[in-house]
Every structure is written in C-alpha cells, then in structure tokens.
Amino acid sequence: MRVPWSWLREFVEVDLSPEEVAELLTLGGLEVEGVEEAYEALGPVVVAEILSVTPHPEAENLKICEVTHGRERFEVVSGAPGLEKGLKVALALPGAVTFSGERIREVRIRGVLSRGMILSPYEAGVAGDRDRVLVLPPEAEPGEPFYRALALSEPVLEVAVTPNRGDCLSVLGVAREVAALCETEVHLPDPPDLPEGEDILREARVEILEPDLCGRYAGRLIRGVSVRESPFEMARRLWMCGLRPINNLVDVTNYVMLELGQPLHAFDWSKIRGRRIVVRRARDGERLRTLDGEERELSRDILVIADEEGAVAVAGVMGGAESGIGEGTGEVFLEAAWFNPSSIRRTARGLRLSTESSYRFERGVDPEGVPLALDRAAALVLETAGGAPVPGRIDVYPRPHRPPRITLRLSRLEGYLRVEMASEEVARVLERTGGRVEGRGEVLTYEPPSFRHDLSLEEDLIEEVARLYGYDRLPVSLPVGELSAEAPHREDTFVERTREVLRALGFYEVINYSFISPEALAALELSGEDPRARPLRLANPLSETQSVMRTLLLPGLLETARFNYFREIDRLKVFEVGRVFLPRGGELPEERLHLGFLIMGEATPEFWGDKGRPADVYDLKGVLERLLCEWRLEGVELTPGSGEPFLKRGLSLSLAARGRTVGFAGALKTYLRARFELPEPVWVAEVDLSALLELPESPRVYRGLPRFPATVRDLTMVVREDLPAGEVLRFVREMGIPYLERVEVVDVYRGDPIPPGEKSVTFRFVYRSAERTLEDREVNAVQEEAVRRILETFKARPR
Known part of the structure; x- marks a missing residue:
C-alpha cells in the first residue's frame, strides 16, 4: 500500500517527519518497507x-x-x-x-x-x-x-500490510494507526450535503438473494454527468499510489477506495436492463465479458451482480464491459457493498483474476463504512462530472454487523507482558483502537470497531496493548526451559552405523518416495501368495506411477539407477534406508525398516594403469560381510541361493537370522534389467533391519596389539563340489582349537588332476599365543589333530 505523505496529513496531524512516522509504524507492527520520493x-x-x-x-x-x-x-x-x-x-x-x-x-x-x-x-x-x-x-x-x-517533495510510504490487517489498505486506515500510536485524533472527510428522500426507490431496485455472501449493498443514482478527464490533483494522487487515471467517474471510485478502503463500482445506469440490481450466484455456463476484454465462463461458486437479463459484474472483483462507463454515459449508479471475504477469495482464484477491489474484499472491508464511502464518492462525482443526484440512497442491509464482546483479564495481560498496568490505563490504550471498553478492575470487556476484523480473542487484545504501549518499553527476559537429553535409541545408532559403513565403501545415499508404480512391483514377478505382491493402494494417488505403497525398496533403487544411467552415469553405488509397508488384512499395514543397496557397472574405474573390472558377486558379498562385521549380531549368516524370482540362480545369496530369511542379494535377471533399461551387471541387496534389531548384539571385545609372532599352517584338501567352504570354516571355529587366532580360505582350484564333481580348497590356519612364542612341535600336534577331525567330518582327502 502506497500512502502519499500529503494525503496522510489530511487525516492526521503529527509533528514528525515521514521517516519518523515510518519507524513508528514499523515498531507498532505495521511494517513500512521504505519512504520513496514520488517524482x-x-x-x-x-x-x-x-x-x-x-x-x-x-x-x-x-x-x-x-x-x-x-x-x-x-x-x-x-x-x-x-x-x-x-x-x-x-x-x-x-x-x-x-x-x-x-x-x-x-x-x-x-x-x-x-x-x-x-x-x-x-x-x-x-x-x-x-x-x-x-x-x-x-x-x-x-x-x-x-x-x-522546484523544491518539490512528495514522500510516499510503502506499507507492507499483513493479510489480517485489511483495514490498513487505505490512507484512512494508516492514519488510524498513526493516530493510535501518537495518541491523537483522526480527521474524517466532512459528510457531503446530498439530498435525502425515497425518490431513488422509484428509479432503482436492489435485491440480495445470497445474504451470506453479500451482507450489505448500497447505491446512489446521479443523472446528467459528463465523462471527462479527472482533475489534476486527483489524477496525481492516483498516480502516486500506482493507479493509472482513466476518466473522472472511474477515477472517483478508485480514489475513494484508496482513501477510505471501500471498493466501489460505477455502472452506466442506462445499460442496466429493467433498472434492477440482483445479487445472486452465477448460473452454470453463464458468461460475462469483463472490463479487461476477456469473456469468462462463470459457475455457481461465483457471486455476480445482475440485472433482469444476466450478469453485469463479478461481485467484488471486476465489472462487465457492457455496463461499464463510456464516453456517452449520462447517468451513473454508484455501488458500495460488503462481500464475504471467502467468497471473493474463491472467485478471484477460480477466475485467476486479482484486482485492487478483490485484494481488499478478500481481507475484509468495514460493513459500517459503506454509506460513508458511497456518499463521499457521490459528492466527488458531482464535483468532477456535474449532474444531479436522485434524492435518497438504497441501502439493503439484511444482516447488520454485531461486534463481538471480548473479555480481557489483567492478570493474563500481566502474565504475557510482564508489566503491571492499571485497568484505566489499559482501557485508554484499547480505546485508541476505536473500540469501546466497559468495566474496570480485574476484567475488561471490549467491543472492537467494525473495521477491525482481526480482533476476536483475548490474545488479540493483549497484542494490541503491547504494540500501542510500545514493544520497546516491555521488559526483556530470557525464556526458562529445562534441557533434557535421552540416550539415543538402538535403532538410530544401528542405522547411523550402517550409513557410515556404506558411505565408507563408496556408496551414496538416496531417498525415494514411499509411493511406487504397481507396474514396477509387478515386474519383479513375485508369487501371488507373497504378501509383498499385494501392496496397499492409495485412495487418492498423485499419479498412477505413485499409486501403491512400496513393499520393497528395490523398485525405487532401480528407478534411481535408470535415472542416472540415462544421464551417462554408468558406474553407480547407492543405498537407501526406509520404511516398507506390508499388508495386514483389514488393519493398517505393517511398517518395517529396510536397507537396500545397488551396484551397477565397474567395481573399479578404468585408468592408465588398469583396465578396470566389472563388479561381481564377491563385491556384493564383501559389502554384506562388512556390514555383518559392524552389526555384530548373533545368529546371522550368509547362505548361497535366495529363491527370489528376479535374481539369477547361482549368483544370489540369502541372509538368515536364526533360521529365518531376513534379506536377499544377487545379480538382477536379464529380463528385469532390460525392463529398466540398465547395463550389465546390476547387483542388488535388501535387508529387513527391523528383524535384525530383534537380535542381541555381541559385545565388542578390545585386545592389545600382539607381542609375539604368529605361526601359519595350510591345509589343502579335496572335497565334493557342492560343499560350501563356509561350512568348513564354521566347523573349525567351533572346534575350540588351542592358540588358533583365525582361519580363512586362500585358494580354490578345479580341474586336472581333480576329478569332476570335486574341488581343491586351501585353508590357512594362523596360531598365536598372547604369553609366549609357540614352538613348532606343539603347533604341529594341534594342527594334526585338527586336520584329522576335519577330514573325517567332511569325508575329504588331503592333497
């Protein structure tokens, strides 16, 4: 809202400069963004x-x-x-x-x-x-x-009006604020001397069919007007406020709107059919060409001003071109009304048409100020356009304004502001807003003026007292609060450790939507009995590609891989930690925390010293083993094969916890990789973290650095092809071999002279004592006994 300084001074007299008034308004809660020179x-x-x-x-x-x-x-x-x-x-x-x-x-x-x-x-x-x-x-x-x-100076205050202070969208409104802050009086324009009577009731009729949307409608009729250019001073003030002068009749309505905050409209009365105004809802399919030249289709949600044949204006937003003021206008009907703010806001949004009028009606105008604005506009029309007013004024007011009665307790006021104020002082402060205060003592009753729609609660009155008393005069105190901290939950620390491991291994974290496409889930070819194949469908999805809740993280990771691959990123390592939603009969779905990760392309990039190599199953297995090492969970192991229909046989793994499958990993099948248009290879894994969190953690044991050397022994034996080396390792670790520090697989061989169906596996045993250096004879004795038991248990032979 632009407020020229000379215009403001006509309403309120203060011995302050424009800059001082701007600072005063800002401290009082009405921000002035700047004081500009109009020229x-x-x-x-x-x-x-x-x-x-x-x-x-x-x-x-x-x-x-x-x-x-x-x-x-x-x-x-x-x-x-x-x-x-x-x-x-x-x-x-x-x-x-x-x-x-x-x-x-x-x-x-x-x-x-x-x-x-x-x-x-x-x-x-x-x-x-x-x-x-x-x-x-x-x-x-x-x-x-x-x-x-020329020593010309016309400062203009640029006031930023908040949505709840529609009363300040006028020179009068800002003047009221200045007067309240400076404890002075506001000078309203003198009431014009207009002829009264009932002659207008014989010349015009007004009917309100929607009193909930139009609470008041007033009008005056003036004959014999002449449309011409506005007086210079009126045009200058409109220009300083950012409006373009048009002609004297239209400019009068804009001038009064800026001055008093009440939007008005001028109809060419000769073009109103039946000489009757009806305020009603638009009919479905009804059309109106507005003053901006656009033909608009209306709906029943829109309130219109109509004559006997059709709509002539969109109420509170814009008039119609057919009934607008033109060069030949000889009689004009001035309209001033109060429209429901919600209705005007909905209309302006629906038509995508925002005007100075709708901007004010949306924020609420003064229903009791309608007659003043109408008479002020009529007097200015007579002054600038001549003519003779038809005696009387139409004023249809089906639901008169009744101000709320708000109770203010001084104890509550003092509790908020930390200032002791006598009830008389509080009453004087509130009366500066233009309202009425009743009672004295502990409890006051306040009736706000009709232009203050924002005052309805006790807290509103406390804020009014604070800003008019002066925020800078209120005591400063720091809020008191108790600081408390809880130990982090196990899930939080578990997930954060998981993220740290994966980031250290070169993975990037992604966050996908919990809504996925049913086609992406169907591409996994899960069996009908699998609960993951029956996702929860959204009642009101954003789109078909986000219409079901995810039961796996895998579809989102594949979409992420495709998105990156289409942008020439063919080497990718990403992971996600998020919730999946599994159906549970007629109840709410079961939410479980999952970890998923994906490896695509080369494990190591090509450079001048190496050609690089594609990622393989051992890269995938290594990531899982590193996670298992960090998790330190009891009863969790990796086993070959997963049974998932979308993973390749022989290149998949299963993660089991105490006999229960809690995850899968492996190479994506060719059909699915082609479905998502991804290159080869693509390795994926997904783990149910909620299931793992049910398991106990092994205590972390810290040992000092070894002081004595280790002794190494190797065992190479021939076993059947289908015997996993992991079974041998597990057996060895459970044997309780003295001084055994660790055992690991160092070589696997197939081919001559090993017969088909068998393989040669080399295990390396590392022995060490914490108290002394071991002698060969005692290590040999322990190793021989261990080898004997291993060969017998697995029906193997040494090589």
Missing part, C-alpha cells in the same frame, strides 16, 4: 538548458532545440510553444516515464534524431497545464533532478 518514479527527468532553437526543415510546427544537461549537448525535437534560448526546462531522457504514462526513447522525427522530450507541467506531474513548457528557475543547475530545482 523519482518518473526516472531520469533533469534540468536542461536550451542553447539554441531552430525551425525544423521538414515540419512547420516543430522546432529543433540544442540542449545540455551539463555533461553533453544534443538535439531534441519539440512542438511546444514558448521555447527560447537560455530557458531552463525539464528534460526527460530515454528510459523516463512521463506523468501521462508515455515512455521516452530516442526517436527520429522527420529525419532528425530526438534524444529526449521537453515536458509540460502536466507531463512532469506538477500542474494540469498541457499547452506550455515547464520553465524552471534560472538558478537551477543543469543535470540535477527537476523536482529538486
């Missing part, structure tokens, strides 16, 4: 001296003026009378905008390049004269802004 909006309009005037060779009525603004000399073509050498004039340079709205640019006029425009008083926004040159004082310095040379 700066014209742009580069400077003092210039005419050095010479010569006739234009191609046009009798034009002259070529050589001018200077102190830095350079150039030519300007002008047809204004009175141009003489030595005059100081207002020169608009390219980029400036005149008061009349013309943008200045370099232009060639009859073959002569004109690099500016010499302004008249009207074009400079100084006076209404158009037919003479604005002559500046002789002592004006070339190059300085013209308004400084």
Whole structure:
C-alpha cells in the first residue's frame, strides 16, 4: 500500500517527519518497507538548458532545440510553444516515464534524431497545464533532478500490510494507526450535503438473494454527468499510489477506495436492463465479458451482480464491459457493498483474476463504512462530472454487523507482558483502537470497531496493548526451559552405523518416495501368495506411477539407477534406508525398516594403469560381510541361493537370522534389467533391519596389539563340489582349537588332476599365543589333530 505523505496529513496531524512516522509504524507492527520520493518514479527527468532553437526543415510546427544537461549537448525535437534560448526546462531522457504514462526513447522525427522530450507541467506531474513548457528557475543547475530545482517533495510510504490487517489498505486506515500510536485524533472527510428522500426507490431496485455472501449493498443514482478527464490533483494522487487515471467517474471510485478502503463500482445506469440490481450466484455456463476484454465462463461458486437479463459484474472483483462507463454515459449508479471475504477469495482464484477491489474484499472491508464511502464518492462525482443526484440512497442491509464482546483479564495481560498496568490505563490504550471498553478492575470487556476484523480473542487484545504501549518499553527476559537429553535409541545408532559403513565403501545415499508404480512391483514377478505382491493402494494417488505403497525398496533403487544411467552415469553405488509397508488384512499395514543397496557397472574405474573390472558377486558379498562385521549380531549368516524370482540362480545369496530369511542379494535377471533399461551387471541387496534389531548384539571385545609372532599352517584338501567352504570354516571355529587366532580360505582350484564333481580348497590356519612364542612341535600336534577331525567330518582327502 502506497500512502502519499500529503494525503496522510489530511487525516492526521503529527509533528514528525515521514521517516519518523515510518519507524513508528514499523515498531507498532505495521511494517513500512521504505519512504520513496514520488517524482523519482518518473526516472531520469533533469534540468536542461536550451542553447539554441531552430525551425525544423521538414515540419512547420516543430522546432529543433540544442540542449545540455551539463555533461553533453544534443538535439531534441519539440512542438511546444514558448521555447527560447537560455530557458531552463525539464528534460526527460530515454528510459523516463512521463506523468501521462508515455515512455521516452530516442526517436527520429522527420529525419532528425530526438534524444529526449521537453515536458509540460502536466507531463512532469506538477500542474494540469498541457499547452506550455515547464520553465524552471534560472538558478537551477543543469543535470540535477527537476523536482529538486522546484523544491518539490512528495514522500510516499510503502506499507507492507499483513493479510489480517485489511483495514490498513487505505490512507484512512494508516492514519488510524498513526493516530493510535501518537495518541491523537483522526480527521474524517466532512459528510457531503446530498439530498435525502425515497425518490431513488422509484428509479432503482436492489435485491440480495445470497445474504451470506453479500451482507450489505448500497447505491446512489446521479443523472446528467459528463465523462471527462479527472482533475489534476486527483489524477496525481492516483498516480502516486500506482493507479493509472482513466476518466473522472472511474477515477472517483478508485480514489475513494484508496482513501477510505471501500471498493466501489460505477455502472452506466442506462445499460442496466429493467433498472434492477440482483445479487445472486452465477448460473452454470453463464458468461460475462469483463472490463479487461476477456469473456469468462462463470459457475455457481461465483457471486455476480445482475440485472433482469444476466450478469453485469463479478461481485467484488471486476465489472462487465457492457455496463461499464463510456464516453456517452449520462447517468451513473454508484455501488458500495460488503462481500464475504471467502467468497471473493474463491472467485478471484477460480477466475485467476486479482484486482485492487478483490485484494481488499478478500481481507475484509468495514460493513459500517459503506454509506460513508458511497456518499463521499457521490459528492466527488458531482464535483468532477456535474449532474444531479436522485434524492435518497438504497441501502439493503439484511444482516447488520454485531461486534463481538471480548473479555480481557489483567492478570493474563500481566502474565504475557510482564508489566503491571492499571485497568484505566489499559482501557485508554484499547480505546485508541476505536473500540469501546466497559468495566474496570480485574476484567475488561471490549467491543472492537467494525473495521477491525482481526480482533476476536483475548490474545488479540493483549497484542494490541503491547504494540500501542510500545514493544520497546516491555521488559526483556530470557525464556526458562529445562534441557533434557535421552540416550539415543538402538535403532538410530544401528542405522547411523550402517550409513557410515556404506558411505565408507563408496556408496551414496538416496531417498525415494514411499509411493511406487504397481507396474514396477509387478515386474519383479513375485508369487501371488507373497504378501509383498499385494501392496496397499492409495485412495487418492498423485499419479498412477505413485499409486501403491512400496513393499520393497528395490523398485525405487532401480528407478534411481535408470535415472542416472540415462544421464551417462554408468558406474553407480547407492543405498537407501526406509520404511516398507506390508499388508495386514483389514488393519493398517505393517511398517518395517529396510536397507537396500545397488551396484551397477565397474567395481573399479578404468585408468592408465588398469583396465578396470566389472563388479561381481564377491563385491556384493564383501559389502554384506562388512556390514555383518559392524552389526555384530548373533545368529546371522550368509547362505548361497535366495529363491527370489528376479535374481539369477547361482549368483544370489540369502541372509538368515536364526533360521529365518531376513534379506536377499544377487545379480538382477536379464529380463528385469532390460525392463529398466540398465547395463550389465546390476547387483542388488535388501535387508529387513527391523528383524535384525530383534537380535542381541555381541559385545565388542578390545585386545592389545600382539607381542609375539604368529605361526601359519595350510591345509589343502579335496572335497565334493557342492560343499560350501563356509561350512568348513564354521566347523573349525567351533572346534575350540588351542592358540588358533583365525582361519580363512586362500585358494580354490578345479580341474586336472581333480576329478569332476570335486574341488581343491586351501585353508590357512594362523596360531598365536598372547604369553609366549609357540614352538613348532606343539603347533604341529594341534594342527594334526585338527586336520584329522576335519577330514573325517567332511569325508575329504588331503592333497
């Protein structure tokens, strides 16, 4: 909201500068974003001296003026009378905008390049004269802004009005705030002397069919008006507030809207069929061409102003082009009304049409201020357009405004503000808002004025007292609060450790939507008995590709891989920790925490010293083993084969916890990889972390660095092909072999001279004592006994 300083001073007198008033308003809760000089909006309009005037060779009525603004000399073509050498004039340079709205640019006029425009008083926004040159004082310095040379100053306050303070969207509203903060009076315009009576009831009728949407509708009829240009002072104020002057009748409605905050509309009464106004809902399919030239289709959600045949205006938003003011308008019907803010907001959004009127109606106007604004507008129409008013005023007010009664307890006020105030002082502060205060003592009762829709609660009154008393006068205290901390939950620490491991292994974390496409889930070819194949369908999905809740993280990871691969990222390692949702009959789905990760492309990138290699099952297995090492869970192991229909046989693993499958890992089948348009290879894994969290953790044991050397023994034996080496390792670790520090597989061989169906496996045993250096004889004895038991148990033979 732009508020010219001179206009504001007509409503409230204060011995403060515009900057001081801006600071006062801001401290009072109504932020002033800045104080601007209105004439700066014209742009580069400077003092210039005419050095010479010569006739234009191609046009009798034009002259070529050589001018200077102190830095350079150039030519300007002008047809204004009175141009003489030595005059100081207002020169608009390219980029400036005149008061009349013309943008200045370099232009060639009859073959002569004109690099500016010499302004008249009207074009400079100084006076209404158009037919003479604005002559500046002789002592004006070339190059300085013209308004400084004339000692013109019109500060404009740029006020940022919050949505709850619609009462401040006017000069009067801001003046009320200034008066309340400065403890002074507001001067309202004198009530106009308009003829009263009931003659208008014979000339016009108004009917409100939707009293919930239109609580008040008033109008006056004026005959014999003349449509012409507005007086200069009215046009100047509209221009300073950011509105373009149109004609005297339309400008009056805008002027009163800016002055009093009440939007109005002027109808050409001769174009209202049946001389009857009906406030109703639009009919389905009803159409109206609005003043902006657009033909709009209306619906029953939209409130319209109609005559006997159809809609003539969208209520509170914009009038219709057919009934608008034109050059031939001779009688005008002025409308002022109160419309339901929610209805206007819905209409403006639905039509995608926001106007100065709708902006105010959406935030609420004063229902009791309707007659004042209507009469003020009627008086200005008579002043600027002539004519004679039809005696009387139509005022349909089906549901008169009843102010709420708000109770304020002084104890609650003091509890919030930490200031002791007598009830008389609190009452005086609240009365500065324009409301009524009753009672004294501990409890006050307050009735807000009709223009303050934002006051309805006790807390609202406390805020009013605080801002009018002065926020800077309130004592400063720090809030008191007890700080407490809880030990982190096991799930949080478990998940964070998992993330740390995967990040250390070169993975990037991703977060996908919990909603997935049913087609992506169906591509996994899960059996019908599998609960993961029956996802929960959303009642109102954003799209079909996000219409079911995920039962696996895998579809989201595959979509992520495809997204990256299409952007030329063919080497990828990503993981996700998130919830999956498993069906549970008619109840809410079961939410379980899962970990999923994906490896695509090469395990190591190609560079000058190595060609690189594609990721394989051992890379996948290594990630899982590193996680198992970090988790330290009892009873968890990796076993070959997973049984998942989307993983390749022989290249898949299963993660089991105490005999229960809690995860899978392996290579993606070719059909599924092609479905998601991914390159080979693609390795995936998914683990049910909720199941793992049910298991106990093994205690972390810390040992000192070894002081004595280790002794190594190898065992190479031939076993059947289908015997997993892991079974041998588990057996060895459970044997309780003395001094055994660790055992591991170091070689696997197939081929001659090993018969088909068998393989050669080499195990390495590492022995160490914490107290002394072991002797070969005792290590040999332990190793021989261990080898004997291993060979017997697995029916193997040494190689």
